[in-house]
Structure formats: C-alpha cells, structure tokens
Amino acid sequence: MDPTDIAxxxxxxxxxxxxxxxxxxxxxxxxxxxxxxxxxRTRDERWLRLTKFFGKLFLINFAIGVVTGIVQEFQxxxxxxxxxRFVGDVFxxxxxxxxxxxxxxxxxxxxxxxxxxxxxxxxxxAACIVLVHVGTLFSAYFILAANSxxxxxxxxxxxxxxxxxxxxxxxxxxxxxxxxxxxxxxxxSAYMTGAAFVLGVALWHLRRARTDEDRNVYRPAVxxxxxxxxxxxxxVFVSGDVQGKIMTEVQPxxxxxxxxxxxxxxxxxxxxxxxxxxxxxHETFSVKIPGLLSFLATGTPNGEVEGINDLRAKYEQTYGxxxxxxxYSPGDYTPVIPLTYWTFRLMMGLGIAGAAVAAWALWAxxxxxxxxxxxxxxxTLALPFLPLLANAFGWxxxxxxxxxxxxxGLMTTERAVSPGxxxxxxxxxxxSLTAVYGVLAVVEVRLLLTWIRKGAEELPPDxxxxxxxxxPLAFAY
Amino acid sequence: MExxxxxxxxxxxxxxxxxxxxxxxxxxxxxxxxxxxDDTERRVMINTIGPVWDGNEVWLLVAGGATFAAFPExxxxxxxxxxxxxxxxxxxxxxxxxxxxxxxxRPDARWKARWDLAIIVGSLVPSVLWGVAFANIxxxxxxxxxxxxxxxxxxxxxxxxxxGGLTTLALFVTHGALFVALKTDGEIRHRARNxxxxxxxxxxxxxxxxxxxxxxxxxxxxxxxxxVLAALALVGAGLAARVxxxxxxxxxxxxxxxxxxxxxxxxxxxxxxxxxxxxxASLTTTNAAATSYTLKIMTVTAVVFTPLVLAYQxxxxxxxxxxxxxHHIPAAAESASVR
Numbered sequence: 181m182d183p184t185d186i187a188x189x190x191x192x193x194x195x196x197x198x199x200x201x202x203x204x205x206x207x208x209x210x211x212x213x214x215x216x217x218x219x220x221r222t223r224d225e226r227w228l229r230l231t232k233f234f235g236k237l238f239l240i241n242f243a244i245g246v247v248t249g250i251v252q253e254f255q256x257x258x259x260x261x262x263x264x265r266f267v268g269d270v271f272x273x274x275x276x277x278x279x280x281x282x283x284x285x286x287x288x289x290x291x292x293x294x295x296x297x298x299x300x301x302x303x304x305x306a307a308c309i310v311l312v313h314v315g316t317l318f319s320a321y322f323i324l325a326a327n328s329x330x331x332x333x334x335x336x337x338x339x340x341x342x343x344x345x346x347x348x349x350x351x352x353x354x355x356x357x358x359x360x361x362x363x364x365x366x367x368x369s370a371y372m373t374g375a376a377f378v379l380g381v382a383l384w385h386l387r388r389a390r391t392d393e394d395r396n397v398y399r400p401a402v403x404x405x406x407x408x409x410x411x412x413x414x415x416v417f418v419s420g421d422v423q424g425k426i427m428t429e430v431q432p433x434x435x436x437x438x439x440x441x442x443x444x445x446x447x448x449x450x451x452x453x454x455x456x457x458x459x460x461x462h463e464t465f466s467v468k469i470p471g472l473l474s475f476l477a478t479g480t481p482n483g484e485v486e487g488i489n490d491l492r493a494k495y496e497q498t499y500g501x502x503x504x505x506x507x508y509s510p511g512d513y514t515p516v517i518p519l520t521y522w523t524f525r526l527m528m529g530l531g532i533a534g535a536a537v538a539a540w541a542l543w544a545x546x547x548x549x550x551x552x553x554x555x556x557x558x559x560t561l562a563l564p565f566l567p568l569l570a571n572a573f574g575w576x577x578x579x580x581x582x583x584x585x586x587x588x589g590l591m592t593t594e595r596a597v598s599p600g601x602x603x604x605x606x607x608x609x610x611x612s613l614t615a616v617y618g619v620l621a622v623v624e625v626r627l628l629l630t631w632i633r634k635g636a637e638e639l640p641p642d643x644x645x646x647x648x649x650x651x652p653l654a655f656a657y
Numbered sequence: 658m659e660x661x662x663x664x665x666x667x668x669x670x671x672x673x674x675x676x677x678x679x680x681x682x683x684x685x686x687x688x689x690x691x692x693x694x695d696d697t698e699r700r701v702m703i704n705t706i707g708p709v710w711d712g713n714e715v716w717l718l719v720a721g722g723a724t725f726a727a728f729p730e731x732x733x734x735x736x737x738x739x740x741x742x743x744x745x746x747x748x749x750x751x752x753x754x755x756x757x758x759x760x761x762x763r764p765d766a767r768w769k770a771r772w773d774l775a776i777i778v779g780s781l782v783p784s785v786l787w788g789v790a791f792a793n794i795x796x797x798x799x800x801x802x803x804x805x806x807x808x809x810x811x812x813x814x815x816x817x818x819x820x821g822g823l824t825t826l827a828l829f830v831t832h833g834a835l836f837v838a839l840k841t842d843g844e845i846r847h848r849a850r851n852x853x854x855x856x857x858x859x860x861x862x863x864x865x866x867x868x869x870x871x872x873x874x875x876x877x878x879x880x881x882x883x884x885v886l887a888a889l890a891l892v893g894a895g896l897a898a899r900v901x902x903x904x905x906x907x908x909x910x911x912x913x914x915x916x917x918x919x920x921x922x923x924x925x926x927x928x929x930x931x932x933x934x935x936x937x938a939s940l941t942t943t944n945a946a947a948t949s950y951t952l953k954i955m956t957v958t959a960v961v962f963t964p965l966v967l968a969y970q971x972x973x974x975x976x977x978x979x980x981x982x983x984h985h986i987p988a989a990a991e992s993a994s995v996r
Contacts, residue, residue, distance in 0.1 A: 250718065270951075
C-alpha cells in the first residue's frame with residue numbers, strides 16, 4: 181500500500197473507533213442529567229442510584245472517547261497536510277471554536293461533577309452534568325459543520341493566488357443546509373444509542389432482579405430508556421429522510437451509489453437487497469419496492485433519480501477526466517459501490533431493528549411485568565450494539581460515498597495527503613494506533629462488564645454530616 | 658496590531674496556558690514513584706490533579722485547533738514534519754488519560770501498577786518531547802520552498818533540542834513537586850518540599866543554559882528581558898520553597914514557565930517556523946496565516962469566550978482548593994467490592 185492508502189485506513193479506523201464512544205457520551209450525559217434532575221425534584225433515591233450507576237459507566241466510556249479524540253484533531257496536520265493547507269482557512273475555524281466552546285466546558289464541568297458531590301450544592305452539581313451535555317452538543321455541532329462543509333462546501337471562495345479555499349461567510353458554513361439536517365440526525369442517533377445502552381443494561385438487571393426493591397430501581401430505567409429509543413428513532417428516521425433528499429441534491433452520486441443505480445430511472449425503485457456483482461452488469465436476484473427510491477430521493481413517488489453512468493459522464497465534463505494529474509485515472513468519479521450500497525442498508529436496517537427491539541421491550545414490561553427468559557437475554561445483548569453499529573456504518577457510508585473527493589468538487593483524497601509522508605511512517609503510525617486501540621477496546625469492554633454486573637449499588641447510609649476538615653473525600657480516583 | 662500578530666500572541670498565550678497548567682500535572686505524574694510510598698499516597702497525589710488535569714489538557718487541543726485556523730500552513734508543516742514525535746506524544750496522552758480514570762476501577766495490585774506505569778511514562782514522553790519540539794522550531798528545521806519539512810526523525814534529536822527536552826522535563830518536575838507540596842498534607846507534603854529545593858537548582862542550571870543558547874541563536878531584546886525575568890522567578894520560587902511558602906513557590910514556577918514560553922515566542926517572531934535549508938522558505942506570521950476574514954471571526958470568538966473559560970476554570974481550582982492527605986482518601990470502597 182502507498183502512504184495515501186495507509187493514511188486512509190488510519191483515518192477510517194481511528195474515526196470509526198472514536199465514534200463508537202462519542203454517541204454514548206452524548207446520549208448518556210443527557211440521560212444522567214435527566215436522572216439527577218428527577219432525583220432533585222422527587223428526592224426518590226432510586227434516581228440517585230441510577231445517576232451514580234450510569235455515571236460510572238459513562239466515565240469509563242467518556243475517557244476513551246476523549247483520548248481518541250485528541251488523535252483526530254492532530255491527524256489532519258500529520259497525515260493530511262495538503263488538505264490542511266488547502267482548507268485550513270475554512271475548516272480550521274469550526275475546529276478551533278469547538279475547542280474553545282465545547283472541550284473546555286465538557287472537561288471542566290465533568291471534573292466538577294465527578295469530584296464535586298460534597299463540594300457543590302445538589303442543584304449546582306446537577307447543573308454541571310447539564311453543562312457537560314451542552315458541551316457535547318456544541319462539540320457535535322462544530323465538528324459536523326466542518327464535516328458538512330466537506331460534503332457540500334459553501335461560504336468560501338477559491339483563491340488562485342494562494343491556491344486555497346478561503347472563507348468569506350462563516351454563517352454560511354455554520355448554517356450549511358447539509359449541516360442543518362446532519363446535526364439533528366447525528367444527535368438523535370446519539371440519544372438513541374445512549375438510550376439503547378441504558379435499556380439493555382437495565383433490562384438485563386430487571387431480568388435478574390430478585391427483590392421488589394431491585395425491580396423498582398431498574399424498571400424506570402427500562403421504561404425511560406425504551407421510550408427514549410423510540411422517540412429518538414422516530415427523529416432519526418425523519419431527519420434521515422430529509423438528509424437523503426438533500427444528499428441527492430448536493431451529492432447525487434452518493435445516492436446513486438447507495439442504490440447501485442446505474443441508469444437514470446423515473447420512477448426509481450428501492451432495492452431492499454440485491455445479489456449480483458453490483459457493477460450493474462449481472463443482477464441475479466433482487467427485492468425491490470416500486471417508487472420508494474424516487475420518494476426517498478426527491479419526495480415524490482415518480483421523481484427522476486440520476487444513475488451512476490450519467491453522473492460520471494457529467495462529472496467528467498465538469499471536473500475533467502484527469503482531475504488529479506499523476507494521481508488520477510479517468511472514470512474514478514464513483515465511490516466503491518458495494519461498500520456504499522451495503523453500509524447504507526446496514527445503517528438503516530440496524531437502526532430499524534434497534535427501534536423494534538425497544539418497542540418490544542416497552543410492550544414486554546407493561547403493567548409492572550418483569551419479563552424473564554432467553555428472549556430478554558438476547559434483546560439485552562443486542563440492544564446496545566444495534567444503534568452503535570448503525571452509527572458506524574452510517575459514517576462509513578457518508579465518508580466513502582463522498583469519494584474520490586475529500587472536499588466535494590474541490591479536492592480529491594489522493595491530493596489531500598501529506599506529500600512528505602513516507603510509507604514507513606504511515607505504517608508505524610497505523611500499526612501502533614491500531615494496536616493501542618485494540619488493547620484499549622478489550623480493557624474497556626471488560627471494565628464496562630465488571631461495573632455493569634455490579635449494578636446500581638445501594639447508597640451508603642447517611643453519616644451524620646461531618647463537615648470537619650478530616651472527613652474523607654466523597655469521591656477519589 | 659496586525660491580526661496576524663494578534664493571533665501569534667494568542668497562540669503563544671494558549672501554549673503558555675498549556676505548559677503552566679499541564680506542566681504541573683505532568684510533574685505530579687512524573688513524581689508518582691518518587692514521592693508516594695504506597696497506594697494510598699499515590700492516590701493522594703493523583704487526586705490533587707484529578708478534577709483539573711483534563712481541563713488542563715484542553716489548552717493543547719485549543720492551541721492545535723487555533724493554529725489550524727489561524728496559521729494553516731504552520732499547522733500543516735509542523736504536524737506533518739514532526740510526525741513520529743507527535744505520534745509518540747499522542748499515544749502517551751492516550752494511555753495517561755485513561756490511566757487516571759481506570760486505575761482505581763479494579764482492586765488488584767497488578768492492574769494498578771500497570772496504570773501507574775502508564776501515568777509515569779505518559780507524563781515523561783510529552784514532558785521531554787514538547788521541549789524537543791519547541792527547541793527545533795526555534796532553531797529552525799529544513800523546510801523546502803513548498804513549506805514541506807525536508808528532514809528526518811533523527812534531525813530532530815540534535816544537542817540543542819535535547820537540552821530543550823531536559824529543560825522542560827526538569828521544569829515540570831519542579832512545578833509538579835511544588836504543586837504537590839501546596840496541595841497535600843502530611844508525609845507527602847514534607848517529601849515534596851524536600852525535593853523542591855534541589856529540583857529548582859537543577860532546573861535553574863538547565864534552564865539558564867538552554868535559554869542562553871536560545872537567546873544567542875535568535876534572541877531579541879524582548880526575549881532577553883523575558884528570559885532574565887523567568888530566571889529571577891525561578892530563583893524566587895527556590896527561595897520561597899526553602900522557607901516553606903508553597904503558594905509563592907508554585908506561583909514562582911508558574912511565572913517562570915509563562916515567561917520562558919513568552920520569551921521563546923518573542924525570539925521566534927515574526928517567524929513561526931524558520932527554515933535552515935538553502936533555498937528553503939521560512940514560515941512567518943504573514944505567509945502562514947489564514948485570511949483576515951477568518952482571523953476576524955476567530956478574534957471575536959476568542960474575545961467573547963476566553964474570559965468565560967478562564968472564569969470557570971479558575972472557579973474549579975477554587976472549589977478544590979483544600980489540601981489532600983492520606984486520611985481524606987476513602988477506603989478503597991470504589992474498587993474493593995468488585996466481584
């Protein structure tokens with residue numbers, strides 16, 4: 181492999197890995213804030229137990245999300261320096277603002293939340309986790325604004341003298357129409373992911389619960405988790421639908437690739453799955469829903485959807501047949517079709533499956549029921565993974581679907597890489613990061629399982645309030 | 658002042674924030690095997706920085722992001738050129754960050770010992786390599802006319818840069834020792850105080866050598882003033898440590914680091930990354946900068962939000978101002994009952 185391919189693998193691995201933890205962080209911080217506020221209002225200790233239980237799982241997850249995020253920020257300069265030179269004027273700004281507005285907020289108030297149980301008033305303490313959540317939302321907003329710009333560059337002008345894209349409208353970058361639908365889509369999937377995690381964990385404990393007291397703790401977690409999964413899922417589907425239409429408008433090739441649609445069709449059918457080579461030559465078997473693709477792409481059941489072949493011809497006309505000079509061969513304006521096709525389906529399918537399992541859980545726990553048996557076990561094991569994997573495939577889809585562009589229509593990925601990057605450096609970096617991430621995945625999962633198994637512990641008996649200087653810390657590492 | 662100069666100053670401020678703040682939490686990590694004799698004492702030390710280390714590290718992330726936005730060419734040349742050292746720093750920060758969060762999450766001693774090692778190595782590697790990196794930036798590196806770094810990994814390991822690395826290491830150790838003395842009570846405080854005075858002396862020797870060398874290479878009047886004041890602050894820190902005024906001593910190393918970094922940026926200006934290559938091009942505040950539109954947007958954001966960030970970060974230090982001693986560490990309740 182040449183350095184570009186290695187750098188691409190590294191970016192893909194580190195990004196997908198980082199994004200396993202980010203949605204849980206966003207979703208869980210919101211849910212924990214909800215629990216703590218409910219505890220403040222009701223003074224019902226069950227909510228405090230849930231706050232502390234999921235708080236611990238949240239911290240184990242948050243830590244790994246943060247440290248893998250550091251790599252993301254520096255990777256642009258390390259492996260993609262020509263990209264950084266070309267777009268720094270536009271792309272750097274949301275990144276810098278993310279640091280200033282989001283990272284400081286998250287890290288500072290998380291520290292206060294972890295260690296502040298006996299240092300802050302209960303209201304102030306709850307405010308800290310709310311601010312952590314707000315920080316995660318800011319973070320998501322600005323990083324997605326940067327990504328949306330790569331999908332659909334706006335608010336800039338190309339300067340031939342400096343040879344770079346230069347920002348002329350920051351508001352346009354922040355209010356990019358792709359961004360305005362991507363942000364709700366991603367945040368809602370994060371809520372869905374966090375809620376599915378809570379639901380899975382709580383359902384497992386509810387199944388094992390032997391006392392009424394235990395059941396009383398986990399039931400509300402199951403119910404709130406299931407409702408949140410469903411509501412969030414609805415939002416994910418709606419925003420995803422809008423996103424599909426905008427995507428068809430700004431990146432028609434991505435939609436065509438997602439469908440393996442070679443010839444322009446009107447109306448276009450949606451293929452649920454397709455066996456064959458996906459090169460448009462040999463379709464052996466497929467299941468199609470008439471007109472659905474037209475509806476997804478354009479909003480009307482008989483709208484025209486452009487096919488890959490027409491789009492490629494169009495792009496060759498617009499961007500030339502040799503856009504990357506030495507790096508490039510004509511006819512490369514299509515992303516990897518099978519990857520795009522299947523990740524698109526896996527994203528949607530796993531998301532729908534997650535919502536279905538949550539609906540089942542809601543039904544199974546109606547009227548104080550505490551379901552037993554293997555079906556519960558299967559559901560609890562599957563639940564956290566369904567949205568989690570849907571997120572991962574969603575990212576792979578959206579990033580692979582943009583190829584060969586790093587910035588759509590402006591810069592190809594091949595040209596974005598650091599020219600000085602050697603194969604050796606790239607390998608050292610890819611292998612060491614992958615090895616570290618692999619080890620950490622094992623550590624993290626084992627640690628999570630240990631603490632999930634412990635469950636929501638009973639609160640320590642109220643010691644007479646000892647305000648003396650010698651009293652032990654409420655929390656210490 | 659030109660916006661490019663404003664941003665040069667702001668980037669300097671962000672690095673000053675990073676080195677003064679994370680400097681002491683690196684120091685605490687480095688001194689873990691020296692000042693703590695058992696697990697409870699290690700926990701005392703770790704908990705002095707527990708609530709704040711993550712916020713300290715964000716200064717680095719913001720410095721990186723701000724460089725990307727304000728000086729994209731600098732960001733690109735620096736991070737692609739210093740590829741492997743930076744990778745080492747990133748991996749060190751990854752394992753270090755997780756170590757704080759994970760070490761107490763299981764009771765067994767081997768688990769803890771491994772994470773302790775992660776804290777020590779994770780503090781050591783960046784402490785040395787940041788010094789090496791900054792020394793190389795000041796000294797200049799081979800950069801060709803396309804602003805590409807044309808050297809290799811071993812070009813970065815020259816004597817001047819290694820002295821820079823040792824200097825930051827010594828500074829952070831001293832800074833950390835004074836922080837531990839300020840934030841703990843009992844035996845550990847005692848040990849930290851005893852270590853601080855010789856540590857200041859060693860640091861002073863290294864720092865004077867490094868800063869003099871720097872001054873000789875690229876110094877200006879401004880940097881000379883900053884370096885002299887930095888040295889005076891270090892001496893002041895040593896004197897304060899000797900008489901047991903820990904707050905003043907810590908403030909002394911804080912000011913030392915701030916002035917030393919400020920001096921280095923003064924010595925660098927108007928370059929941001931000088932080239933040593935014949936026919937190469939140096940990166941300067943103007944040819945590396947973003948457009949004035951982007952800089953304006955960023956300036957407004959920084960003016961509005963930086964005071965807010967300083968206020969709430971400062972408040973955190975106030976909330977956790979109490980000294981910690983072994984009797985404050987809760988019995989391993991967090992971890993003992995894991996099945």
